[in-house]
Amino acid sequence: MASQTVENYLKALYNLGDDKGEVNISELSAHLGVSKPTAHSMVKNLFDEGLVHYQKYKPLKLTDKGEKVGALVIRKHRLTEMYLVDKMGFGWDEVHDIAEQIEHINSPLFFDRMDELMDFPQFDPHGSPIPDKDGNVIKNEYLALNQCQVGDVVQLKTLSHSSKDFLNFLDKHDISLGQIMEIISVEVFDKSVIVSYDKHPNELLSQKVCERLLVLKI
Amino acid sequence: MASQTVENYLKALYNLGDDKGEVNISELSAHLGVSKPTAHSMVKNLFDEGLVHYQKYKPLKLTDKGEKVGALVIRKHRLTEMYLVDKMGFGWDEVHDIAEQIEHINSPLFFDRMDELMDFPQFDPHGSPIPDKDGNVIKNEYLALNQCQVGDVVQLKTLSHSSKDFLNFLDKHDISLGQIMEIISVEVFDKSVIVSYDKHPNELLSQKVCERLLVLKI
DNA sequence: GTAATATGTTAGAGTAATCTAACAAATGTT
DNA sequence: AACATTTGTTAGATTACTCTAACATATTAC
Ligand SMILES: [Mn+2]
Ligand SMILES: [Mn+2]
Ligand SMILES: [Mn+2]
Ligand SMILES: [Mn+2]
Numbered sequence: 001m002a003s004q005t006v007e008n009y010l011k012a013l014y015n016l017g018d019d020k021g022e023v024n025i026s027e028l029s030a031h032l033g034v035s036k037p038t039a040h041s042m043v044k045n046l047f048d049e050g051l052v053h054y055q056k057y058k059p060l061k062l063t064d065k066g067e068k069v070g071a072l073v074i075r076k077h078r079l080t081e082m083y084l085v086d087k088m089g090f091g092w093d094e095v096h097d098i099a100e101q102i103e104h105i106n107s108p109l110f111f112d113r114m115d116e117l118m119d120f121p122q123f124d125p126h127g128s129p130i131p132d133k134d135g136n137v138i139k140n141e142y143l144a145l146n147q148c149q150v151g152d153v154v155q156l157k158t159l160s161h162s163s164k165d166f167l168n169f170l171d172k173h174d175i176s177l178g179q180i181m182e183i184i185s186v187e188v189f190d191k192s193v194i195v196s197y198d199k200h201p202n203e204l205l206s207q208k209v210c211e212r213l214l215v216l217k218i
Numbered sequence: 219m220a221s222q223t224v225e226n227y228l229k230a231l232y233n234l235g236d237d238k239g240e241v242n243i244s245e246l247s248a249h250l251g252v253s254k255p256t257a258h259s260m261v262k263n264l265f266d267e268g269l270v271h272y273q274k275y276k277p278l279k280l281t282d283k284g285e286k287v288g289a290l291v292i293r294k295h296r297l298t299e300m301y302l303v304d305k306m307g308f309g310w311d312e313v314h315d316i317a318e319q320i321e322h323i324n325s326p327l328f329f330d331r332m333d334e335l336m337d338f339p340q341f342d343p344h345g346s347p348i349p350d351k352d353g354n355v356i357k358n359e360y361l362a363l364n365q366c367q368v369g370d371v372v373q374l375k376t377l378s379h380s381s382k383d384f385l386n387f388l389d390k391h392d393i394s395l396g397q398i399m400e401i402i403s404v405e406v407f408d409k410s411v412i413v414s415y416d417k418h419p420n421e422l423l424s425q426k427v428c429e430r431l432l433v434l435k436i
Numbered sequence: 437g438t439a440a441t442a443t444g445t446t447a448g449a450g451t452a453a454t455c456t457a458a459c460a461a462a463t464g465t466t
Numbered sequence: 467a468a469c470a471t472t473t474g475t476t477a478g479a480t481t482a483c484t485c486t487a488a489c490a491t492a493t494t495a496c
Contacts, residue, residue: 003452003453005453024473025473025475026473034454035454035456036474037454037456037476037477038453040474041453041454041475042452042453042454045452045453056461056474057460057461057462057474057475088331088335089331090327094327098323098325101325102320105316105319105320106319107315107316107319109308109312110316113306113308114306117306221482223482243443243444243445244442244443244444252483252485253486254444254445255444255445255447255484255486256483258444258446259445259483259484260483260484263482263483274444274491275445275492
């Protein structure tokens with residue numbers, strides 16, 4: 001059984017390496033809030049355990065084994081977040097910190113029951129896919145809102161990097177997952193976007209917001 | 219914040235010292251499955267932190283501070299067990315191992331919500347009282363079944379030291395908390411007891427079983 | 437009261453995870 | 467190409483928790 005620390009490293013490696021799956025030690029150490037030598041020494045352990053591919057001065061990549069363990073930690077995290085929102089009445093902005101701890105509980109029984117009680121959800125409260133029991137994830141090709149054109153009608157599918165502040169911002173603007181919005185205009189100077197949805201015919205969203213809203217054209 | 223290890227030591231000290239609150243290091247080390255020197259060295263840490271009274275060669279006793287922390291860990295444990303049974307459909311024999319882990323989650327929000335969703339339960343699924351937020355516990359004066367007389371009619375209130383095997387035994391005999399039973403006879407030789415309840419007019423219970431069934435005469 | 441047993445303590449060591457300081461290699465800039 | 471910056475590595479130390487071996491004290495048995 002992987003320690004909490006190892007679980008956190010594998011999860012970080014999984015999350016950081018979206019495209020090619022490659023991560024460098026500086027990113028990893030920054031993400032986990034540990035020093036570079038600390039991350040480096042843990043990476044050597046992970047390598048010895050066959051969880052990560054490692055060559056001096058080269059970027060890191062999870063092995064199949066490491067990728068599976070990482071995905072299963074993320075499964076526990078996202079199942080927990082969904083459970084906290086759906087069954088315990090927490091807000092989507094309150095659940096991450098709790099899930100960060102519960103993701104390390106070792107009890108298939110517990111997470112299977114959660115899964116069952118929610119009728120096997122596919123996505124967490126922030127729209128991220130929940131890996132299945134083998135660690136496989138549905139890959140979806142979403143677009144960031146700032147990659148869309150004036151006139152596009154889109155539906156909000158997922159948030160990338162959802163921080164508490166970002167979630168509170170969305171709540172304040174009545175934006176939730178599934179929201180359909182039309183792009184009214186795009187400002188060339190600062191790449192801000194004006195969108196229209198429901199009772200908000202004229203809402204301005206900064207570039208920073210738009211690049212975190214992942215949508216599908218409809 | 220107390221580490222998981224410290225939380226487990228304080229919980230053990232709390233649980234082991236029922237009457238006078240005194241515990242010796244051998245008990246403690248045996249209960250936690252660590253060597254005596256390990257327990258001894260941790261006790262010195264607890265002493266330095268003001269969590270336990272300690273004098274060489276004398277039995278241990280929790281300080282008020284230590285007792286409160288211990289009680290609050292037990293609160294988290296028992297709330298969790300009750301939640302798992304009541305809200306997630308687990309059997310009373312399945313919840314201890316999961317609660318053993320979840321008791322270390324640091325999130326007042328999480329446990330308060332649990333508490334609220336169950337409408338502030340007073341007892342866990344094995345009849346043990348749930349300490350309140352200040353660490354105070356309802357003290358009840360129950361009798362072990364083998365301390366009762368022939369003819370007594372009693373109600374099962376709590377189990378002492380409920381192991382998985384013991385809980386399975388009770389399930390097999392249709393005995394659950396709240397069960398009312400009459401003592402038909404007591405065998406002098408082996409202290410076994412014959413009781414009568416519901417559809418079981420003549421059930422023999424060994425001494426080992428009886429001393430773990432805590433009841434109230436009615 | 438002595439001997440045997442149980443309990444408690446000390447010393448010394450190991451592992452997992454972390455740190456800082458110093459240096460080396462790779463990358464980016466002019 | 468030279469210099470500056472970023473990234474990666476090594477060395478050495480620290481903290482929390484654990485162990486075994488050896489010894490000391492307390493308790494129990496005879
Ligand atoms: Mn999260
Ligand atoms: Mn975590
Ligand atoms: Mn329990
Ligand atoms: Mn525990």
